[in-house]
Every structure is written in C-alpha cells, then in structure tokens.
Amino acid sequence: MKRRLFAATPLLLSGTLDPRQWALLSGARAPVAGEDPPVARVAGTAFGTIISLCALGDADGLAQDALRAAMHEVQRIDALLSLFRPDSQLSRLNRDGRIEDADPHLLRNLEFAAQLAALTGGAFDVTVQPLWELYTRAKADGVLPAPRAIAQARDRVDHRAVVIEGTTVRLDRPGARVTLNSLAQGYATDVVLDMLRARGVAAALVDTGELGNLGRRAPARPWTVGVQHPRDRSGLIARIGMDGRVVSTSGDYATTFSGDFRHHHIFDPATGVSPPRFSSTVALAPSGLLADGLSTAMMVLDRAAGERLLGAFARTDGLWIDKDGGCTATPGVPFA
Numbered sequence: 001m002k003r004r005l006f007a008a009t010p011l012l013l014s015g016t017l018d019p020r021q022w023a024l025l026s027g028a029r030a031p032v033a034g035e036d037p038p039v040a041r042v043a044g045t046a047f048g049t050i051i052s053l054c055a056l057g058d059a060d061g062l063a064q065d066a067l068r069a070a071m072h073e074v075q076r077i078d079a080l081l082s083l084f085r086p087d088s089q090l091s092r093l094n095r096d097g098r099i100e101d102a103d104p105h106l107l108r109n110l111e112f113a114a115q116l117a118a119l120t121g122g123a124f125d126v127t128v129q130p131l132w133e134l135y136t137r138a139k140a141d142g143v144l145p146a147p148r149a150i151a152q153a154r155d156r157v158d159h160r161a162v163v164i165e166g167t168t169v170r171l172d173r174p175g176a177r178v179t180l181n182s183l184a185q186g187y188a189t190d191v192v193l194d195m196l197r198a199r200g201v202a203a204a205l206v207d208t209g210e211l212g213n214l215g216r217r218a219p220a221r222p223w224t225v226g227v228q229h230p231r232d233r234s235g236l237i238a239r240i241g242m243d244g245r246v247v248s249t250s251g252d253y254a255t256t257f258s259g260d261f262r263h264h265h266i267f268d269p270a271t272g273v274s275p276p277r278f279s280s281t282v283a284l285a286p287s288g289l290l291a292d293g294l295s296t297a298m299m300v301l302d303r304a305a306g307e308r309l310l311g312a313f314a315r316t317d318g319l320w321i322d323k324d325g326g327c328t329a330t331p332g333v334p335f336a
Contacts, residue, residue, distance in 0.1 A: 037203075042067040046078035047185050049209050053192060056203040056217070066199035070192040074208060077105050077191065081184045083129070094129070094177040098170040105191075109183050109289070110162055110169060116293045117159035120309060124297040125269040129177035130156040132265065135257045144263060154272035182250075185209035186292025189246050193288075205242070210249075210288050213242040224336045230261075230279035230321055237327060238319065240284075241336040245315060248291035250299045251280035261323075266299045275300045282319035283310070284333065294318070303328070 040058035055063035161173035203215030226236035257263035283294035298306040317332040
C-alpha cells in the first residue's frame with residue numbers, strides 16, 4: 001500500500017527522467033546521441049507521486065504519442081480512484097455508501113480486492129480506510145489512537161461490506177470506507193503496458209509507483225531497478241532485473257505514525273494495528289494489480305503464509321526485509 005497520498009516510490013527506477021540518474025542506478029552508460037536508440041519520455045503526476053514512462057525506438061514519434069495517451073489514462077484512473085478528490089467515484093462511494101454508475105476501472109479493482117481478501121482470509125482488506133483516518137487524526141494531535149478508538153474503527157472494517165451488483169456498488173456496513181491505495185498504482189501499470197503494446201511499442205519502462213517493462217534496454221542489458229533500503233532513503237538493499245513481470249513494494253517507512261516505524265500506514269485488519277514482522281516486502285507478478293496487492297498482503301502475513309499466497313499464482317516471487325534489515329527471497333527473484 002502506497003501512501004503519500006499513496007507512498008513515495010520505494011523502488012528506485014533506473015532512468016526514466018534523467019539519463020545520468022539512469023546510468024548511476026543501472027550501471028549502464030547514459031544514452032549517447034547517434035549511438036543508442038531514440039528514447040521517448042513522458043512524466044506527470046498521479047496518485048500523489050511522479051509518474052514516469054519511457055520507450056525506445058522513437059524515430060517517428062509514435063512512441064511519444066503512445067506515452068502521452070497512456071499518461072492521460074493514468075491520470076483518468078487517478079481521478080476515478082482518488083481519496084483526495086471529492087468528485088472521484090471512490091469518494092462518492094465512501095460519502096454516499098453507494099454508486100450506481102461505477103466505471104470499469106473501479107469495478108476491476110474492487111472485484112480483484114474481493115478475490116484477494118477471500119484468498120488471504122481477510123488479511124488483505126480495502127476497507128481499512130477508517131483505521132487510516134483514525135491514525136492520521138491522532139498523529140495530528142501528536143499521539144497514537146487509544147485502544148478503544150482502534151476497536152471502534154476496526155468494527156467498520158470488513159471486506160465483505162463491499163457489494164457489487166452490475167455497475168452498482170454499495171457498502172453494507174455503517175461507516176465502511178474503501179481505499180484502493182494498495183491496488184491502483186499496480187493496476188495503472190497494467191493499463192499503460194497494455195496501451196503501449198497495442199500501439200506497437202516493443203521496449204519500455206513504466207513507473208507508476210509500481211514498475212513494469214516491455215522488452216529490454218538493449219539485447220544484453222535488461223532494465224534494472226534498485227530496491228530502497230528501508231532505513232536508508234539514499235541506499236539500496238538489492239537490485240532486480242526486470243523480466244517482464246511487474247515489481248511492487250510495500251514498506252513501513254512510507255508513512256509512519258511513530259518514530260520507531262512500529263505504527264505505519266499498513267494495517268492488519270484483524271488487530272487494527274500495523275503488522276510487526278517486516279520493514280518491507282517486494283512482490284513480482286505477471287500483472288501490476290496482482291503484484292501491488294500481494295506486496296501489501298505479504299506485509300500482513302507471516303513468511304510461511306506469504307509463500308503459500310505467492311504459490312497460489314503462476315510466475316510470482318517475493319522478497320521480505322526484516323525489521324533488522326535481514327533479507328530473504330523466493331528462488332525466482334531475478335537479482336541483478
């Protein structure tokens with residue numbers, strides 16, 4: 001789950017905005033005119049962060065047009081799913097408890113949320129928004145919420161309260177509120193990649209807060225990303241070679257409610273407090289929607305349960321970073 005709005009991007013992208021930064025992170029040389037393929041780049045804002053898209057082979061300008069169209073759609077998704085825009089469909093749902101003209105983007109996220117909630121026994125739950133609101137109000141007062149207040153907020157959390165009937169969505173629990181901050185950025189990555197494929201883009205790197213790619217930077221040079229060290233904002237704890245899967249991360253450092261990182265923006269729906277085990281988790285999956293949801297669920301579940309969850313899906317891998325900085329991973333993580 002990403003908070004900033006969502007969270008600051010904790011996977012440091014190898015080179016979407018500045019070729020010199022690209023070279024620094026990936027170990028590759030910066031593009032040189034006349035030597036490397038032309039590179040198209042588009043950057044914008046959505047989900048409370050910078051969205052960065054780049055594609056290779058843009059001599060005719062088609063890739064640039066594809067990136068602009070994809071960025072426009074990302075911003076449309078943000079406008080639908082934002083908690084910070086009173087006119088968004090998600091805000092309308094939370095305010096009114098019902099929406100009858102739900103956009104396909106909203107429906108797809110809510111339908112997948114229900115599936116993942118059922119598969120994890122409720123460990124993944126998009127109705128944790130009341131807990132987020134409670135902790136945010138308490139932080140403004142310089143305190144943590146009282147146990148009784150946590151219990152009251154937790155009574156409003158239940159993934160089964162989200163009922164979908166056609167294009168109508170309703171919340172069947174008093175005070176229930178939904179956040180899609182654990183899915184929307186990954187979903188946007190999927191939308192971008194699908195749009196670029198449809199427009200004939202063969203090599204691209206997409207950063208919506210979750211990272212996806214098409215093709216390679218060069219035949220022998222995959223796109224590479226660095227996984228941020230959870231206790232050193234300028235350091236990396238690992239590098240991952242992009243292999244066509246989407247890479248998503250969740251961490252206790254993105255938004256904190258206590259200086260010791262014990263209380264943060266990811267909540268265990270069963271307890272109403274933050275899970276204590278990990279400082280960060282990374283998921284690799286064939287889709288961004290899946291990777292985004294998995295990385296959040298992995299923060300809540302213990303390691304064994306997290307591995308079982310990954311095993312329920314094809315081509316998924318994971319990385320767990322303990323509170324003390326210890327790092328373990330499934331065998332298929334493509335470390336670079």
